[in-house]
Amino acid sequence: MTDVQGLTQLGAKTDIAASPEEAVLETVPYTRRDGPPAIVRFTCPEFTSLCPMTGQPDFAHIVIDYAPDARLVESKSLKMFLFSFRNHGAFHEDCTIEIGRRIVEATKPLWLRIGGYWYPRGGIPIDVFWQTGTPPEGAWLPDTGVPPYRGRG
Numbered sequence: 001m002t003d004v005q006g007l008t009q010l011g012a013k014t015d016i017a018a019s020p021e022e023a024v025l026e027t028v029p030y031t032r033r034d035g036p037p038a039i040v041r042f043t044c045p046e047f048t049s050l051c052p053m054t055g056q057p058d059f060a061h062i063v064i065d066y067a068p069d070a071r072l073v074e075s076k077s078l079k080m081f082l083f084s085f086r087n088h089g090a091f092h093e094d095c096t097i098e099i100g101r102r103i104v105e106a107t108k109p110l111w112l113r114i115g116g117y118w119y120p121r122g123g124i125p126i127d128v129f130w131q132t133g134t135p136p137e138g139a140w141l142p143d144t145g146v147p148p149y150r151g152r153g
Contacts, residue, residue: 023084025106026077030068036138037067052089059119063144066112096128
């Protein structure tokens with residue numbers, strides 16, 4: 001059984017942090033490191049943040065793929081971290097890259113990529129991509145499954 005001692009959010013009532021900076025990303029040990037590297041995917045098709053200029057809501061479909069090394073992101077803490085952006089004003093690029101950087105900081109994965117597929121405002125969708133480097137050799141990298149913009153849904 002995986003060691004979950006020290007987790008503060010899993011199995012407990014957890015309030016949404018006031019900001020991404022205050023949100024805590026928790027991790028658990030990853031013990032299945034034999035064979036080719038695993039790719040773990042998190043998908044958040046209803047991500048929201050606020051435009052820093054107008055305060056209007058922005059919506060995105062976020063896809064996170066990472067090859068864990070010694071630590072995994074605990075999924076409830078990731079969910080609560082993503083929720084913390086709901087009242088956070090930042091540009092699409094900043095939100096997408098901040099999510100990726102925070103996961104890297106928390107887990108120190110072999111590799112991570114994130115795609116932020118932002119729904120249009122003013123008629124222009126913005127897609128933001130970031131990764132830590134070359135994917136590990138032997139890892140299977142599926143397509144993100146998010147279609148190019150055509151109403152995206």
